[in-house]
């Protein structure tokens with residue numbers, strides 16, 4: 028191949044690429060400037076979980092262990108306990124409740140199987156994806172944190188894509 | 190089913206496929222052997238037929254209606270259909286009825302994950318529920334300290350009731366009310382029974398449940414370890430369910446051991462001591478009068494140094510070593526090595542039964558489960574297996590219930606087992622020797638007078654015993670001296686005849702026989718405890734309840750006079766509080782090893798959890814001390830090597846290898862055969878009879894349920910559930926609040 032045809036080729040390619048770039052400039056942006064701008068997420072995005080409560084604030088979880096049984100990453104650890112008090116006084120919707128509920132985000136792959144398995148709609152995905160930590164302990168969420176997650180995640184800097 | 194037909198077979202067709210099955214078998218069992226499980230609820234292989242759940246129905250050719258496979262006996266040429274649309278429809282329908290009033294609360298039910306109703310509904314049931322009627326809600330109620338009842342989940346299979354009646358011979362459970370209000374329970378709402386919990390384990394649903402496992406970890410999260418119970422000498426196989434370092438339950442549900450699915454209250458609910466917060470978890474050494482935590486190295490070196498000092502200064506005889514009927518054979522073997530290393534003959538343990546006298550005349554093997562189940566005559570003298578050996582009692586009433594064996598009981602106490610006896614001879618205290626003399630053919634009048642019974646009692650007992658072809662003699666601890674020796678040679682004393690007689694000593698502690706086999710009874714226990722502080726200046730006591738007797742204060746004074754006391758135990762016992770060094774031992778759940786049961790069978794103990802704290806198994810601690818004392822210890826850190834040394838030194842154990850135990854479960858030890866001398870026995874009996882106190886009055890107080898069964902030994906005391914439920918051998922009743930909270934029974 029002669030040197031001339033090589034130059035012509037290069038220029039043609041460059042021009043093609045540039046034309047593509049210039050054509051994009053007036054179009055809407057797909058990147059966002061994180062973290063200043065809110066992150067657009069789908070409604071069904073699977074972020075950090077939260078444990079739900081019923082209308083009166085009783086924990087929905089009854090420590091049935093189904094979420095931890097289905098979990099392919101073995102990320103969920105539960106201990107069940109008995110709370111024999113009557114409904115208004117007790118911790119959960121049933122006498123059986125989870126005294127320990129722990130998710131290890133070092134293991135969790137956010138697959139959502141636990142949410143599917145839960146017969147009580149107690150565990151759900153929130154939208155928080157900022158779970159990085161410098162320590163392993165920082166990746167572990169105890170029950171209290173998971174319970175607080177529902178309200179905490181209301182204030183996330185995100186927008187829900189429709 | 191009749192046993193003599195088991196070798197014959199017949200051919201049936203199952204959905205058109207011919208299969209060969211044992212003749213005379215129940216259809217459901219025959220199909221199970223072919224790997225075909227027919228869904229069922231009320232059928233249970235060793236309970237009488239019930240045929241009420243209708244879950245097991247199959248179509249049998251030429252029969253007008255579907256037939257229950259749990260009561261149908263196979264016949265040659267029988268054509269069975271088990272998978273037709275008709276049958277699947279029937280199963281769907283049955284399950285729909287069973288779930289009509291079911292709360293469907295699997296997520297909170299403890300049985301979830303191992304529930305037969307759940308499994309069958311999953312496999313055969315409808316996806317949706319068509320019943321829209323309101324259900325009868327019934328909240329769960331405690332019916333004993335150990336059992337709670339969620340009545341709404343019941344499918345009325347009556348396994349629980351039959352188990353209580355037939356396995357346990359207690360009959361505490363009943364069906365209450367009728368129709369839609371039917372429940373399983375007791376008439377006053379509170380269980381008055383042996384609290385064995387077997388009804389809970391056989392329940393196919395989550396109706397009867399263990400309070401000890403209430404809302405505990407799901408069964409699939411548990412690591413299950415097959416091991417041997419640490420309470421009584423019966424040696425039931427238990428499955429410890431542990432999660433991490435905690436034991437959560439003790440069950441026997443796979444039915445592979447000598448006890449099949451049977452457990453008693455202690456074996457089932459007495460596991461609490463393993464994870465008790467009161468365990469000693471690190472070595473303690475006394476400094477300036479106080480016990481302080483120490484490292485293992487320091488503690489062991491201290492022990493070896495002080496034992497060495499005493500034996501040098503006062504001679505090896507000044508050191509005594511005590512093993513235990515509670516620890517493993519390997520533990521006792523290593524403890525004996527310590528005595529050998531010091532060179533002292535003073536090694537012993539606290540016996541709960543005079544086995545050296547018993548074994549004098551019993552050669553070969555002790556009576557096993559198979560012997561008991563196939564016996565035609567069972568004779569219990571001077572003991573009450575109902576209270577002391579629950580599994581033995583369970584086994585011996587089975588052939589009696591089936592009418593295959595006759596039970597004879599002779600005792601100076603009104604023992605509970607007498608209720609099932611064809612004949613009960615009530616002796617005066619100490620009258621056992623006289624009775625045996627009568628059975629041996631001595632003068633009936635003399636014997637009857639001393640024994641405190643009628644001559645005709647002895648005569649009829651003798652002819653009944655002599656009429657047996659397979660006789661099992663169970664010798665209780667009320668028999669002592671000449672009576673004990675004679676009872677364990679009864680076969681020689683009875684008239685000559687073609688009969689096989691086997692014997693079982695009614696020992697209590699889980700490893701009584703093992704301790705006797707490994708440690709022997711060279712130096713009697715009493716002579717060691719009697720010389721503490723006098724000729725004995727140093728004591729190494731392993732798992733010994735030194736101060737549990739009435740002479741506790743005297744023993745305390747003696748222990749105080751010792752130069753050196755080292756106690757190796759699970760808890761801070763009274764003796765440990767006086768010790769210079771306390772070595773924390775692991776429980777049976779934290780170590781491997783073997784126990785020898787009441788039938789002289791060796792069974793494995795398997796490690797379920799890691800040692801609690803920095804405890805160590807007894808065999809390891811003792812062998813480390815022996816090594817520090819300069820002994821050449823062949824085994825290093827391996828319990829199987831300890832056991833191998835044991836089998837090499839004890840011919841009775843030569844064939845009982847770990848490998849055999851792995852495949853066979855319990856392996857019988859074979860003892861050298863003995864030939865008791867009849868005339869010597871009779872003359873010993875004659876003098877014992879002459880010495881009997883004929884003024885002694887009969888004990889007329891009937892033994893109450895639990896009198897000994899509910900007595901808590903050292904380990905039971907530390908098992909919270911047992912300690913909360915029982916006091917002085919009695920079940921504590923309901924508290925006033927519990928009584929008030931009782932849901933009144935519906936009277937419909």
Ligand code: SF4
Nearest residue numbers: 088089091092094145
């Ligand atoms: S979160 Fe749901 S699935 Fe998990 S234990 Fe609780 S109730 Fe069961």
Ligand code: SF4
Nearest residue numbers: 343344346347349392
């Ligand atoms: S309580 Fe359990 S074992 Fe008893 S009848 Fe009901 S389902 Fe059967």
Ligand code: SF4
Nearest residue numbers: 418420421425453456
């Ligand atoms: S009968 Fe004896 S060995 Fe069996 S569970 Fe009870 S205490 Fe344990």
Ligand code: FES
Nearest residue numbers: 229240242243259
């Ligand atoms: S198992 Fe046959 S009727 Fe219940």
